[in-house]
Amino acid sequence: MLIIRDLRKHYGSQLALDGVSLEIRRGEFFGLLGPNGAGKSTLMSLVAGLRQPDAGSLALDGVAVTPADPATRAALGLVPQSIALFEDLSAEQNLRVFGELHGLRGALLRERIDEALAAVQLADRRRDQVKKFSGGMQRRLNLVASLLHRPKLLLCDEPTVGVDPQSRNAIFDFLEARNREGPTVIYSTHYMEEATRLCSRIGIIDHGKIHALGTLDELLTRLPFADEMTFPATPATAAFAARVAAHGELATADGGHRFHPHAGFRTSAFYALAEECQLPARLFVAGRPSLEALFLHLTGRTLRE
Ligand SMILES: Nc1ncnc2c1ncn2[C@@H]1O[C@H](COP(=O)(O)OP(=O)(O)OP(=O)(O)O)[C@@H](O)[C@H]1O
Ligand SMILES: [Mg+2]
Known part of the structure; x- marks a missing residue:
């Protein structure tokens, strides 16, 4: 048209x-x-x-x-x-x-x-x-x-x-x-x-x-990851965030972390690491990545900057 x-x-x-x-x-x-x-x-x-x-x-x-x-x-x-x-x-x-x-x-x-x-x-x-x-x-x-x-x-x-x-x-x-x-x-x-x-x-x-x-x-599908895990960015989650960052891309904004696992890093491994850090499962929300993640991936900036 x-x-x-x-x-x-x-x-x-x-x-x-x-x-x-x-x-x-x-x-x-x-x-x-x-x-x-x-x-x-x-x-x-x-x-x-x-x-x-x-x-x-x-x-x-x-x-x-x-x-x-x-x-x-x-x-x-x-x-x-x-x-x-x-x-x-x-x-x-x-x-x-x-x-x-x-x-x-x-x-x-x-x-x-x-x-x-x-x-x-x-x-x-x-x-x-x-x-x-x-x-x-x-x-x-x-x-x-x-x-x-x-x-x-x-x-x-x-x-x-x-x-x-x-x-x-x-x-x-x-x-x-x-x-x-x-x-x-x-x-x-x-x-x-x-x-x-x-x-x-x-x-x-x-x-x-x-x-x-x-x-x-x-x-x-242009993103190199298909899953997204979000969890609060607090002192209690800091050690876990630092460790999990080695297995994917971790972005932090508005008091929260967004984690996109590298291919091969399994959800079970993610939760095992959380358990090791004594973090309860209820802190985590699993879903698919958002357009915000795509924007960040394409431009290196967040939509809200
Ligand atoms: N009338 C104008 N005179 C000079 N520069 C302008 C004018 N209108 C827009 N610009 C510049 O052109 C660029 C694009 O602006 P535009 O208004 O199209 O963006 P936008 O995506 O609509 O932004 P916003 O979400 O803030 O409305 C900006 O760098 C802006 O400073
Ligand atoms: Mg405008």
Whole structure:
């Protein structure tokens, strides 16, 4: 649906995109996972036609993306990272403006506005000024404003920043339901949990380059280990951590250790060593490695740095 070829973008001397190529398939929920400054918003703004690339090309259904072209504008919806609403207008008036900008009028526009407000639980606040909304409510309105015209490609740039867990789940459910009905979604985030939960395919981006691309399962097979053991980083586990580190990769962050065993180091050997160090089994959680581990493996940095 969308073919991105070798996109490059500088801001002055600052390189933001360093040759990004991607093919987004119709109907997919594509995740763009990367830390601050990776180039996610820059890529979104180029796809949306808000900025011109220095080099490279973008084609939507075989047609070059050009912002002035009404067909491109009708096909795309952008949920910007920073909230873009008119503060002094009510929720309903905001949606009316966005709808009219896309040529919606009359009964159809009213119907879409009702649907949108209901979908994000804002129907009872429709006449309130947006500046009286909480941050999370503004986020939800920002999200549906981009969908009124039923775009076939929806670009969501970190749409859940500052949203509480419950509203975040409501946004996820909403986006998943929309995606099932049709629109292809490109979703940027620096939360690996979001990419894991939502995305059928994920591109890992850092320093303006795509470092890995695939389904979650495909990405995780790029790791040289298939298991992950986590346990708290405390004085009581320090001696064990030092010994087990000889048998795999040990990473420490947020008060916890993550251990990825080398091939051949068996789980039974891991627990035997723990027992020797007089650590109870309940300290350990076994699972599969996360995208965080993959990011660290590919870039040498954590997503949260
Ligand atoms: N308007 C701008 N002027 C100058 N430099 C910019 C501008 N916008 C982005 N950059 C730079 O381009 C690079 C990529 O930024 P971008 O906003 O695309 O990253 P991002 O992945 O969206 O990050 P975040 O997760 O923080 O939103 C960064 O080095 C940033 O400093
Ligand atoms: Mg951004």
